[in-house]
Ligand code: 5GP
C-alpha cells in the first residue's frame with residue numbers, strides 16, 4: 001500500500017521496536033539512510049537494530065556507527081516493523097524470511113515492485129537519504145554531526161557529489177542544512193574517494209577491456225571471472241568510461257560467480273532503468289543494474305544486443 005510521508009512518520013513514531021535494512025551490495029545511500037533513520041528513531045526512544053545481509057564496503061568506513069550494523073545471523077527477529085530502505089523486497093537478502101514483522105518500505109527507485117505492506121516512494125528524491133532528511137523534519141528531530149555525516153554521504157554519493165541530473169534545489173538545501181552541523185564536505189569526500197594503490201592499478205587492468213559499440217554510443221568494461229577475482233573492488237570503474245565523448249550508455253559487466261554476471265549501467269539519454277527492469281534488475285533512468293545468469297561471453301553479447309535495442313528509448 002502506498003502511503004504518504006506523513007503516514008510514514010506517524011507509523012514510525014507509533015512503533016516501539018524496529019529493524020532497519022537496505023539492499024545487498026550496500027552503497028553510501030543504503031547505509032547512510034539506515035544510520036540516519038536509526039538516529040531519528042533512537043532520539044525518539046525506540047529500540048532499533050540495523051541488519052544488512054552483506055559485507056559492508058571498505059570505502060564507507062568513515063561512516064559513523066557503521067560498526068554497529070549486523071548481519072542476519074539469528075533465525076528469528078521480532079519487531080513492530082521491518083523497515084526496508086533504498087530497495088524493494090527482492091534485493092535485501094534473507095532478512096524478510098527471518099523477520100515476519102510488517103514491512104515499511106522507504107525508497108527512491110522508480111522500479112520499486114510495491115510488494116511491501118506500506119511503501120513511501122519518491123522517485124524525484126536524489127537519494128533515500130533525502131527522504132530521511134525530510135522525515136527528520138516531519139518528526140521534528142535535528143541531526144547531530146554523526147547522523148548528519150551519514151545522511152550527507154547518502155545524498156553526496158547518490159548524486160555524484162551534487163552533479164547528476166537527480167540533484168535538485170531540495171537536495172542542495174538538505175545538504176546545506178546538514179553542513180550547518182559543522183561537518184566538512186572535503187573530509188568526507190576525501191575519505192570516501194581515497195583508494196589503495198592496488199585498486200588504482202586494477203582500474204588500469206580493467207580499462208584494457210574497454211570497448212565501444214553502436215558507433216561509439218555504448219562503452220563497456222567486461223571483466224571475466226579470472227580478472228574479477230584479481231580485483232578488490234570495481235567501485236567507481238564506471239565513472240572512468242561514462243565521460244567518453246559521444247557515449248550514451250556505459251556498462252561494467254563482471255563475472256561474480258561462474259555464470260553469474262553483475263551489470264552496472266549509466267546513461268545520458270537512454271532510460272536504463274527500463275532496460276534493467278526487463279533484465280530482472282532495476283534502478284533509475286540514469287543509473288541502473290541487474291544480474292545476468294549466463295556464461296561471460298554469452299552475457300556480454302546479450303547485454304550489448306539489449307542495450308542496442310533500447311538506445312534512445
Ligand atoms: P550500481 O551500478 O551503482 O550498483 O547501481 C545503480 C543503481 O541501480 C542503484 O540505484 C542501485 O540501487 C540500482 N540497482 C543496481 N543493481 C540492481 C538490481 O539488481 N536490482 C535493482 N532493483 N536495482 C539495482
Ligand code: MN
Pocket residue numbers: 029030086108126127128158
Ligand atoms: Mn539510493
